[in-house]
Amino acid sequence: MDEKGFKLGEDAILLQPIQRTGKAFYFTLFSLIAVILWAAGAYIYQYRDGLGVTGLSRPIYWGVYITNFVFFIGISHAGTLISAILRLAKAEWRRSITRSAEVITVLVLFFGVGNILMDLGRPDRMLNILQYPHFQSPLLWDVLSISVYLTASSVYLYLPLIPDIAILRDHGGRYQWFYRIFALGWSGTERQRRLLERGIAFMAILVIPVAVSVHTVVSFVFAMTIQPMWHSAIFGPYFVTGAIFSGIAALIVAMNLIRKVYHLEDYLRPVHFNNLGILLLVMTLLWFYFTFTEYLTTYYGGEPIHMVIFWNKFTGRYAPYFWGMFLFCFIIPLPILSFGKTRTPFGTLIASISVIIGMWLERYVIVVPTLSNPRLPNEAVHYFPTWVEWSVFAGCVSFFILLYMVFTKFFPIVSIWEVREGREKSMAEVQERIKTYLPGIGVE
Amino acid sequence: MHRWGMVIDLDRCSGCQACMAACHAENNIAIIGPEESAMGRTIHWIELLPFIEGEYPHIKARLLPRPCMHCEHPACIKVCPVGATYANEEGIVGIVYSRCIGCRYCTTACPYTVRSFNWYKPQWPKEMEGSLNRDVSIRGKGVVEKCSFCHHRLLKARERAKAEKRELLSEDYIPACVQACPSNAMYFGDLNDPFSTVSILSRERRAFKLLEDLGTEPKVIYLSEGM
Numbered sequence: 061m062d063e064k065g066f067k068l069g070e071d072a073i074l075l076q077p078i079q080r081t082g083k084a085f086y087f088t089l090f091s092l093i094a095v096i097l098w099a100a101g102a103y104i105y106q107y108r109d110g111l112g113v114t115g116l117s118r119p120i121y122w123g124v125y126i127t128n129f130v131f132f133i134g135i136s137h138a139g140t141l142i143s144a145i146l147r148l149a150k151a152e153w154r155r156s157i158t159r160s161a162e163v164i165t166v167l168v169l170f171f172g173v174g175n176i177l178m179d180l181g182r183p184d185r186m187l188n189i190l191q192y193p194h195f196q197s198p199l200l201w202d203v204l205s206i207s208v209y210l211t212a213s214s215v216y217l218y219l220p221l222i223p224d225i226a227i228l229r230d231h232g233g234r235y236q237w238f239y240r241i242f243a244l245g246w247s248g249t250e251r252q253r254r255l256l257e258r259g260i261a262f263m264a265i266l267v268i269p270v271a272v273s274v275h276t277v278v279s280f281v282f283a284m285t286i287q288p289m290w291h292s293a294i295f296g297p298y299f300v301t302g303a304i305f306s307g308i309a310a311l312i313v314a315m316n317l318i319r320k321v322y323h324l325e326d327y328l329r330p331v332h333f334n335n336l337g338i339l340l341l342v343m344t345l346l347w348f349y350f351t352f353t354e355y356l357t358t359y360y361g362g363e364p365i366h367m368v369i370f371w372n373k374f375t376g377r378y379a380p381y382f383w384g385m386f387l388f389c390f391i392i393p394l395p396i397l398s399f400g401k402t403r404t405p406f407g408t409l410i411a412s413i414s415v416i417i418g419m420w421l422e423r424y425v426i427v428v429p430t431l432s433n434p435r436l437p438n439e440a441v442h443y444f445p446t447w448v449e450w451s452v453f454a455g456c457v458s459f460f461i462l463l464y465m466v467f468t469k470f471f472p473i474v475s476i477w478e479v480r481e482g483r484e485k486s487m488a489e490v491q492e493r494i495k496t497y498l499p500g501i502g503v504e
Numbered sequence: 505m506h507r508w509g510m511v512i513d514l515d516r517c518s519g520c521q522a523c524m525a526a527c528h529a530e531n532n533i534a535i536i537g538p539e540e541s542a543m544g545r546t547i548h549w550i551e552l553l554p555f556i557e558g559e560y561p562h563i564k565a566r567l568l569p570r571p572c573m574h575c576e577h578p579a580c581i582k583v584c585p586v587g588a589t590y591a592n593e594e595g596i597v598g599i600v601y602s603r604c605i606g607c608r609y610c611t612t613a614c615p616y617t618v619r620s621f622n623w624y625k626p627q628w629p630k631e632m633e634g635s636l637n638r639d640v641s642i643r644g645k646g647v648v649e650k651c652s653f654c655h656h657r658l659l660k661a662r663e664r665a666k667a668e669k670r671e672l673l674s675e676d677y678i679p680a681c682v683q684a685c686p687s688n689a690m691y692f693g694d695l696n697d698p699f700s701t702v703s704i705l706s707r708e709r710r711a712f713k714l715l716e717d718l719g720t721e722p723k724v725i726y727l728s729e730g731m
Contacts, residue, residue: 109624110622110624110625110645111606111621111623112540112545112624116623117544117545118544118617118620118621119611119612121612121621122608122612179607179608180606180607181604181606181608181621181646181647181648182604182605182606182644182645182646182647183605185603185604185606188586188603188605189585189586191586192587192588194585194586194587196581196582197582197585199583199607199609200585203585284582284583285579285612285613286613286615287612287615431612434617435615435616435617435715436553436615436616436617436715437553437555437556438617439544441543441544
């Protein structure tokens with residue numbers, strides 16, 4: 061394998077998923093495809109008959125699809141944002157996790173956008189958004205910021221991939237032509253490295269404000285209306301926090317799976333889960349802070365129109381969802397993440413799954429109760445998602461997992477060159493850096 | 505320039521729902537079966553809202569006919585991503601059905617919940633299909649619709665005035681609900697004309713607007729009952 065003077069050495073295991081594919085992979089693949097086909101059938105049924113096949117009605121015009129839209133866009137904040145922040149902070153432990161995070165961002169964005177398109181009554185007219193754009197509408201702000209985000213995070217995923225694609229090109233595996241095109245003639249010269257590093261640093265800075273803007277604008281879809289418990293100035297930061305919260309959780313789940321399936325225990329170590337666990341703990345507390353502020357403000361103000369919805373969530377029809385959210389977002393993850401002993405890969409996995417469920421419920425509890433309690437008297441209708449909506453949701457999740465799996469079969473899910481760079485150069489670099497921080501060790 | 509507005513005198517309204525029936529016939533509103541209706545999918549461009557006031561035994565139920573408010577500052581127009589809902593120069597809020605993408609942002613943004621959505625392809629019993637109003641376009645599956653103040657009647661009246669080589673008079677144009685009201689509880693006309701009936705009534709002490717504090721400035725004005 062090592063012709064062309066190329067040595068993979070101890071990192072050979074990172075290419076194994078690309079070189080060898082087991083039965084389990086195909087089994088999972090076909091199960092996922094089955095779910096996706098089922099969901100596609102459900103959607104075609106909805107497309108043909110109309111949105112009547114959902115549980116929606118007047119006044120609950122938005123339901124699971126909009127919840128999913130906010131939820132998936134939220135998950136997408138895992139990657140790019142976390143990876144960019146860790147890169148900029150020069151956190152050395154980032155090296156083996158950034159790739160898996162960035163992939164989540166790019167792939168899950170499609171399902172965020174997809175859900176809002178599937179929610180349209182006339183999806184065949186969606187290009188009207190480009191033909192007759194009305195910039196006063198927050199939905200159009202979404203279109204803009206999400207397209208910028210998708211572009212930026214795709215570039216941000218691609219740039220650090222280039223050296224790894226070159227490794228694959230030089231390695232004599234399958235699809236040589238494919239890797240040759242996308243390696244862009246990378247040969248690892250000093251100049252190329254400098255350019256790449258500059259590009260990555262630039263993108264890392266660029267994607268942070270873009271990512272923050274995306275979920276802020278998503279929250280604006282609700283906050284810009286005058287509906288009770290939506291019309292809130294806190295929604296921007298509240299949504300961004302929730303997004304990063306669920307994003308980190310999704311990343312931890314993905315890392316756990318990658319670690320187990322591809323036997324990468326050496327690369328994704330307990331310390332990674334510990335560190336991400338601490339980050340998730342911070343977000344848990346921040347999430348609680350925002351939730352508490354939001355509901356206390358409403359309660360203290362006590363406006364009847366708000367209080368109807370407030371009690372609907374606390375003790376009424378939506379109480380199971382609301383308290384479920386509180387349980388999954390706070391009560392379960394908090395103790396697990398608070399102690400070093402339980403901040404293990406498995407412990408953080410449990411906490412993360414809980415957070416993901418909780419954050420989906422949070423989105424649901426924001427969207428539906430407000431719509432069920434309009435200002436004027438209304439027929440008492442109840443919303444419960446139908447099998448079509450659940451199927452489409454299951455299809456989205458399966459499709460995302462499928463794309464993620466396929467990605468790992470074409471590209472190394474742990475960045476090979478970054479890990480090597482860490483091994484070869486970081487030690488000296490960090491030493492140099494520490495010298496600049498402290499007195500007394502400057503001269504040797 | 506006219507500024508079309510409606511006044512509804514709740515003292516005179518008997519809650520007979522003639523306005524609703526007239527509206528359904530006039531505007532080709534789809535008939536939805538009882539099951540769909542129970543799910544909350546009925547389409548009404550005007551409907552009677554039940555307001556229950558007080559507590560037992562001092563309880564009082566009021567019915568309030570609610571068409572589209574045709575707000576001066578409508579929440580629905582701002583949020584439409586494709587500009588499918590708009591206000592014309594005379595203040596009537598309309599929808600371009602052929603442009604609507606069915607995102608239902610306007611339906612959620614409207615504080616009066618007046619907007620309806622076509623969950624399915626609209627259908628009528630066979631016997632009725634021949635008697636649809638040819639002046640009003642049929643809304644397809646997946647678009648939003650709502651009261652237009654019978655805008656097609658305005659267009660017709662304007663054409664007639666033009667043919668007769670005269671100015672359009674306020675009396676030329678009246679929506680179906682106002683025309684059908686048997687107890688004369690509804691008035692329609694030009695709010696810009698200080699001497700029109702609606703204009704005079706809108707300045708009465710009994711006059712109020714729905715959810716006035718939201719600043720939407722509805723052009724439907726109610727006269728409260730029992731004074």
